[in-house]
Amino acid sequence: MATPAIRMFRKIEGLFCVYKPAGVHWKLVRGSIETSLLKGLNATPSQPLPTEVRFLALPVSEAEAPKGLTLSAAFMPVLSKHPLVTGPEFQSIKVGVGHRLDASSSGVLVLAVGNGSKTLNNLYNTRVTRDYTLEGEFGTATDDFSHTGRIVERSTYGHITKDKLERVLAMLQGANQKALLLYSNVDMRSQEAYEMAVRGLLGPDGKSLPILTGLRCINFVPPNFTLEVQCINETQNYLRKVVHEIGLELRSTALCRGVRRTRDGLFTLQDALTRDHWAASDVIQAIGKKRSSKKKSKTQTKDSPLQPSEESTTVNQMKPVKEQQ
Amino acid sequence: MASSCTQLCLQGRNLLRSKAVARTWQYNTQVRHCITRGSSKILNDCSINNGNHTTSQTRQRWKQQMFCYSDLATKHLATEALENKNVEETSTANVVAYKSPLLPIRDAVSVPNMPLDLDAAAEVSALELISEEEAVSITFPSDFPPASISLKDYVDKSETLSKLVQLGVDLWKLEQRPNVGSMLLKLDFNTDVAPRLLFLKDIGVDESRFGHIITQNPFVLTDNLENLHSRVNFLKSQKFSSEIVASMVSRAPYILNFTVKRLDNRMGFYQQILKLSASNTRHILARLPRLLCGSLEPVKENLKVCEMELGFKENEIQHIVITVPKVLTANKKKLTQIFDFVHNTMKVPHDLIAKFPQVLNCRLMRIRERHQFLEYLGKAQYNPDLPNYISLERLVIMPNHVFCTELALAKSADFSLFQKTL
Numbered sequence: 001m002a003t004p005a006i007r008m009f010r011k012i013e014g015l016f017c018v019y020k021p022a023g024v025h026w027k028l029v030r031g032s033i034e035t036s037l038l039k040g041l042n043a044t045p046s047q048p049l050p051t052e053v054r055f056l057a058l059p060v061s062e063a064e065a066p067k068g069l070t071l072s073a074a075f076m077p078v079l080s081k082h083p084l085v086t087g088p089e090f091q092s093i094k095v096g097v098g099h100r101l102d103a104s105s106s107g108v109l110v111l112a113v114g115n116g117s118k119t120l121n122n123l124y125n126t127r128v129t130r131d132y133t134l135e136g137e138f139g140t141a142t143d144d145f146s147h148t149g150r151i152v153e154r155s156t157y158g159h160i161t162k163d164k165l166e167r168v169l170a171m172l173q174g175a176n177q178k179a180l181l182l183y184s185n186v187d188m189r190s191q192e193a194y195e196m197a198v199r200g201l202l203g204p205d206g207k208s209l210p211i212l213t214g215l216r217c218i219n220f221v222p223p224n225f226t227l228e229v230q231c232i233n234e235t236q237n238y239l240r241k242v243v244h245e246i247g248l249e250l251r252s253t254a255l256c257r258g259v260r261r262t263r264d265g266l267f268t269l270q271d272a273l274t275r276d277h278w279a280a281s282d283v284i285q286a287i288g289k290k291r292s293s294k295k296k297s298k299t300q301t302k303d304s305p306l307q308p309s310e311e312s313t314t315v316n317q318m319k320p321v322k323e324q325q
Numbered sequence: 326m327a328s329s330c331t332q333l334c335l336q337g338r339n340l341l342r343s344k345a346v347a348r349t350w351q352y353n354t355q356v357r358h359c360i361t362r363g364s365s366k367i368l369n370d371c372s373i374n375n376g377n378h379t380t381s382q383t384r385q386r387w388k389q390q391m392f393c394y395s396d397l398a399t400k401h402l403a404t405e406a407l408e409n410k411n412v413e414e415t416s417t418a419n420v421v422a423y424k425s426p427l428l429p430i431r432d433a434v435s436v437p438n439m440p441l442d443l444d445a446a447a448e449v450s451a452l453e454l455i456s457e458e459e460a461v462s463i464t465f466p467s468d469f470p471p472a473s474i475s476l477k478d479y480v481d482k483s484e485t486l487s488k489l490v491q492l493g494v495d496l497w498k499l500e501q502r503p504n505v506g507s508m509l510l511k512l513d514f515n516t517d518v519a520p521r522l523l524f525l526k527d528i529g530v531d532e533s534r535f536g537h538i539i540t541q542n543p544f545v546l547t548d549n550l551e552n553l554h555s556r557v558n559f560l561k562s563q564k565f566s567s568e569i570v571a572s573m574v575s576r577a578p579y580i581l582n583f584t585v586k587r588l589d590n591r592m593g594f595y596q597q598i599l600k601l602s603a604s605n606t607r608h609i610l611a612r613l614p615r616l617l618c619g620s621l622e623p624v625k626e627n628l629k630v631c632e633m634e635l636g637f638k639e640n641e642i643q644h645i646v647i648t649v650p651k652v653l654t655a656n657k658k659k660l661t662q663i664f665d666f667v668h669n670t671m672k673v674p675h676d677l678i679a680k681f682p683q684v685l686n687c688r689l690m691r692i693r694e695r696h697q698f699l700e701y702l703g704k705a706q707y708n709p710d711l712p713n714y715i716s717l718e719r720l721v722i723m724p725n726h727v728f729c730t731e732l733a734l735a736k737s738a739d740f741s742l743f744q745k746t747l
Binding site for chain 1: 480481490495497498725744745746
């Protein structure tokens, strides 16, 4: 029979995302989520103690014969099942973490509870892209490409215009597009490759070098600039390095002030739970929302014809991939 | 699967014929019962799996059950064996006979050694009638398990443990500590536990705290009552009022295990190192009694950090400690990080931090988020001489929604959106 705690755990099982603040290791985030979930689970009312029939010896007075052993049957609660003796019902839950974020970067971090970890694997097998915003600053270079590192070089940045920056970004994106075709393990001259390219399914299977599928400058106020990046198989340090290389390409230097992930697969900033909303009830709500939206999208796809709409494929290459899983 | 079952039956029957030990038959039937139950379960799954797979599964399951069962049987028989030598012989025979379907080779070796002459037993047969007096005088071994990894097995049988559970003691926490479980088991409720509970009640501790105190410090139950009395009397002689002593004991239960000399030393230490008056020291200790129980080295380190690294003056440190004694036990890395942010980023001078030391007791992340939000709104103004002054205390102690409505004059939804841009 399912206890209230187990019933609650079934509601928690699934995928959700939190907003990881900068300066905190992802393991700490996972740990605090786990403790808050455990707290919620173990706060549920416990089962009433089972009772057993016990034969209690009545106090025998001295006057009676010693052999007159008097017993009386009584219902007694089985104390060995008491929550103070057995401990809380859930001592630990496994919380899986999606694509990692290193300590100094912030943003959407996908977490999975219970059987959600399987879904998490399936999610990442479908080659999802992630969105980042990178804060850059021209004029200095550091040894670890971030603003906390040791400064190794200073340079001028007066000659950089938005036009020049965008030219470099376009070049970088082109090079990455080529790499995407290179890693996709399909003969480029085949019909299959054409069909996959039309549907936007070309891409590396599993591990590959980091590939930027989209690069855009959304803010340019020298010396500061902000980039928006879509990428596969990246690490945050790689993105910092990209900023550094953009600086070098512009005949200057640049460092990365912040890496912030705004989307991981289907999970966007709007779904992300901030620090005050890490309690079990909020997580249940977030997972329930995700489930209901998934059901809705499923019924929609059933109604619509099976062919993917032409517009969405041409606008965003990776969208169909997201819809498929 | 069915074939394996029949095989087993045949083996069992063969054994029966060869040895004619009646009990074996019982065990075998029981085992067979188990197996049939297990196999019927698998039959249900059969529609999914193919035949070969299921037979191997049943075999595995059957083996597991057999092993479990044989273990049980040996234990059971071993206890019986103490009483009757005759039974011992048969029982060992039983065990071997029982194991034999699994290990036919070993069986073949062990059979010749078995004395099977059951009629040669000297004592009375188990089937013979005995009188009522004899029946009463038969002692059977108590069901107290001789060894266990958990207190679970003893709770229902031991009066002390069941009373402790009713008091609200977390036994699952206590059993994880070395030697505490056996110590609790050896206690007698009426002679050991009850007087100490009465003592706690006498000094004014609330009954609902008993469970917490014993969970924290189970050694209260083994300490000498006179010692406990003398320690509480010492605390009272140091002009702690009886309510304060009660609250100190319930919040830091290890106070009761410290000798009078040690308690005196520690109180002297705090008075000396902070250069405080006696009443102020009492105030600090009453607010944070765990200072008396904890190690003194981190306290010294924290004071040095405050003095040398953070650059507070002596009277400022005194003020900080009197308002927030927790600074003494805080993590020194955390202290420096918070001070670094408040002093160097928020540009708050030393005297203001010393005036509102609650800042040092707060999460760095919280201060940073709130400061950045206020800065974004253009309201980060921490100088008391200028208008729109925001005191550090108000910045830190409010919960998020109050902070939003009262200080930032914004919606909490906006604040959480802002948090997502950091």
